[in-house]
Amino acid sequence: MERSIDDGSLEATLTRGMNEGTYPGAVAAIGSADGIERIAVVGERDPERGKAMTRGTTFDVASLTKPVVTATTTLSLLEAGEITLSDELRRHVPNLDGHRRGGIRLLELVTHSSGFQPYSFSEEWSSVEDVLNGLRNRSILEAEPGSRSEYSCLNFVYLAAALRGATERSLGELAEQHVFGPAGMKDSSLGPLSDTGNVAATYDHDYRDRILRGEIHDPLGWAMDGESGNAGLFTTMDDLARFARAYLAADGTLLSAATVERMQDDWLPGLDTRHSLGWRLADETYPAPNWSRVGLGHTGYTGTSLWLDHDRDRFAILLTNQVYDGKGTGLIRFRERFHAMVAAGRFD
Structure with a gap:
């Protein structure tokens, strides 16, 4: 039977968001550890070319790269005994010895409590070495490590550097070994992409002033060719669902049940923002007032999000190309509506 866009289906909800001008197109999925229960696809992936x-x-x-790739790899290496969260940066990034930031612990990076400023970038940087050298020469530490919660992409740039230093492997290789391979994410990689035939186009409104197809939108990820740790993951709804199912199962495919259980704790109990290891914890209206407080989630600047709820065995994936039209289109409000409906089971 044909649905009206006023019904309670997932497709109708995404269509309303598109008609409100929130995004050109979207893909969403809801499911559990057993599999995907609802899928919807609406709109255009590339408006200029009219591609659906x-x-x-x-x-x-x-920034879904942070929890999916960098944090998961960090915790997998911890389980293997190759690193500890109490390690200081200088142990794995020796050229920070003698710098104040060299004493920051990996725990403070993965919980955004390092004291780093939110972001730093120069258009002159065009490699991993350029970025790390440029950051080393800038004053980016604004508070005593552990004294405040401040979301910063620089935390994960340095966390990725520590992972490379500890293993002598690229982040791309580590992602394949610890995330993509185990979870069966066959269509995921750290960009840029060579095959752009079915990619959601973004638009860089700040630096390149043009449409991007398979190029990393984030400036640090762009400069570091996918090795920045804070951004750069290209993936599909089905691959993210495979990842989410493995996380919810907590059967050792990605991480042990013991690790996943501790991830549902607030690791910053003395600070303002509740935070897990690489993930946000559900709090107040984030992602919605009726979401379990042990829910783990993250958003991405391009218009993406992933939320997991181990208490209710539920995942919710929302992938959009909102950034194509800029950031003032109402996606924050739409996400809250979407996640409130997921938590209430209001999709038929």
């Missing part, structure tokens, strides 16, 4: 969004469209998911 598809279930298999590849998205630059921006």
Whole structure:
């Protein structure tokens, strides 16, 4: 039976968001450790070329790279005994010896409590070495490590540097070994992409002033060719669902049940923002007032999000190309509506 866009289906909800001008297109999925229960696809992946969004469209998911790739790899290496969260940066990034930031612990990076400023970038930087050398020569530490909660991409740039230093492997290699391979994420990689046939286009409104297809939107990820740790992951809805199912199962595919259980704790109990290891914890209206407080989630600047709820065995994936039209289109409000409906089971 044909649905009206006023019904309670997932497709109708995404269509309303598109008609409100929130994004050109979207793909969403709801499911549990047993599998995907609802999928919807609406709109265009590339408005300039009139290309429709598809279930298999590849998205630059921006800061979802932090929990999916960098934090998961960090915790997998911890379980293997190769690093500890109490390690100081200088142990794995020796050229920080003698610098105040060299004493920051990996725990403070993965919980955004290092004291770093939120972001730093120069258009002159065009490699991993350029970025790390440029950051080393800048005053970016604004508070005593552990004294405040401040979301910063620089935390994960340095965390990725520590992972490379500890293993002598690229972040791309580590992601394949610890995340993509185990979870069966066959269509995921750290960009840029060579095959852009079915990619959601973004638009860089700040530096390049043009449409991006398979290029990393985030400036640090762009300069570091996918090795920045804070952004750069290209993936699909189905691959993120595979990742989410493995996380919810907590059967050792990605991480042990013991690690996943501790991830549901607030690791910053003395600070203002509740935070897990690489993930936000549900709090107040984030992602919605009826979401479990042990829910783990993250968003991406390009218009993406992933939330997991181990108490209710639930995941919610929302992938959009909102950044194509800029950031003032109402996605924050739409996300809250979407997640409130997921938590209430209001999709038929």
